[in-house]
Amino acid sequence: MSSTEDIDIEKKNVVAPSTGDGASTPATVALSIEPKAGNDLGPPPDGGFDAWITVFGGFCASFVQFGLANAFGVFQAYYKTHQLAHYSSSTISWIGSVQQFILFFGGLFSGRLFDAYGAKALLVPGTCLFVLAIMMTSLCKEYYQFMLAQGILFGIGSAMIFHPTVSAPSQWFERKRALATSIVVAGSGLGGTLWPIALERLMNEIGFGWALRTAGFLSLALLGVAVACVRTRLPRRKAQSFAGLLSPLKEAHFTLLAVGVALASWGMFMPFFFVTTHAAQLGAGSNLAFYSLSILNAGSTLGRGFAGVADKFGRLNSITLGASLTGILLLAFWIPLNSVPALLAFAPIYGFVAGIIISLVPPSVAQMSLPHQIGARVGLTYGIMAFFTLSGPPINGALLSAGGGGRKGFQYAGAFSGAVVFAGAVCIFTARLKINKKLLAVV
Incomplete structure (x- = not known):
């Protein structure tokens, strides 16, 4: 299957039979084949001002959100030694878990609304809620306050920003879909690299409250740019009914991909939550421990940008490889880590391979979707993923506690996370074989 065939499915209105060797023809990549809707705009332009300004706006939004x-x-480590020092690591991590759960689960709602009403209908209120959440977090002192502001409100605002910005490029790009999406998602890696450094400096110099308020004002400016730049190509249409929202799960290849991504997310975010804590446990100073997360995210930035080569080698091929390597690194490198230099070497490499997975979820789902269904199906994938990202960090936090807060706890977390990521890689590879059984095919 060529990289252009598998995304030209909207031009067909029948499902082609499988070929004799077990490989599916391009039409079977679609979850459902239906006649084109009115207002046919033709294939995506794969370039032009509106297309690339959408990518730029998405990059800015991703950098912030x-x-x-x-x-x-950074917050996990800071709270453990300041406002929430009397809470366990597992309990504190629930704030971030709830935040991620709402971010991804919100795709069930924001994805279908994006398909119907476009990006700005979500980005404008999402920006207001997101900035309000940061400002309210700056005033928090108690656990329930952090949960409400940084967990729930931040998650709602994030869901309204994230899903339209990662879905919009697929309306504008076809052959360069992975490249465009990887540029947008690379903004999150760059943000993850710079925000920890900035926040750590600001917290030390002007205090927690004003550090968060400064971040809030910067976020408002960059999200304003995103609101102005992100464009929707397809015309407005009636929102998909909730009854039909789960219909893609009838397709085996979509379900396998969604479950595979969910399993991978169950484990792959563990270092993003606990690398700072692990660095401190290994004896790193507070500054170096904070920088370890930036190093991890720097590697992730490169991986998310590198994911653009998937347009040439196949998006499902590439995401399978990324998930496999992520599992290997967790099992073979995270578990035996016993020094700060080893952790600092691990961080950028791990970030790189995990970044490939993060970038390729939207384009992998998009190549199984009709253009006007991309938002809903990407949202459904993230909605399934949400339940795993909700439980992953607390499970790993509990494993750390079971190990007495020492090295053994981090080994337990590495074993669990590596195993579930590997299981996810198997599911994704099976989805790829459902589409084309030829191992060397570009899928």
Whole structure:
């Protein structure tokens, strides 16, 4: 299957039979084949001002929204020694878990609304809620306050920003879909690299409250740019009914991909939450421990950008490889880590391979979808993923506690996370074989 065939499915209105060798023809990549809707705009232009300005706007939004979400490891370590010192690591991590759960689960709602009403209908209120959440977090002192502001409100605002910005490029790009999405998602890696450094400096110099308020004003400016830049190509249409929202799960290849991504997410975010804590446990100073998360996110930035090569080698091929390597690194490198230099070497490599997975979820789902269904199906995938991201950090936090807060606890977390990521890689590879059984095919 060529990289252009598998995304030209909207031009067909029948499902082609499988070929004799077990490989599916391009039409079977679609979850459902239906006649084109009215207002046919033709294939995506794969370029032009509106297309690339959408990518730029998405990059800015991703830098702020997912960048700050990726920086939760800094908050995890800070709360453990300041406002929430009398709470366990597992309990504190629930704040970040709830934040991620709402971010991803919100795709069930924001994805279908994006398909119907476009990006700005979500980005404008999402920006207001997101900035309000940061400002309210700056005033928090008690656990329930952090949960309400940084967990729930931040998650709702994030869901309204994240899903339209990762779905919009697929309306504008076809052959360069993975490249465009990887540029957008690379913003989150860059944000995850710079935000921890900035927050750590600001917390030390001007205090927690004003550090968060400064972050809030910067977020408002960059999200304003995103609101102005992100464009929707397809015309408005009636929102998909909730009854039909789960219909893609009838397709085996979509279900396998969604479950595989969910299993991978169950484990792959563990270092993003606990690398700072692990560095401190190994004897790193407070500054170096904070920087370890930035190093991890720097590697992730490169991986998310590198994911653009998937347009040439196949998006499902590439995401399978990324998940497999992530599992290997957790099992073979995280578990035996016993020094700060080893952790600092592990961090950028792990971030790189995990970044490939993060970038390729939207384009992998998009190549199984009709253009006007991309938002809903990407949202459904993230909605399934949400339940795993909700429980992953607390499970790993509990494993740390079971190990007495020492090295053994981090080994337990590495074993669990590596195993579930590997299981996810198997599911994704099976989905790829459902589409084309030829191992060397570009899928």
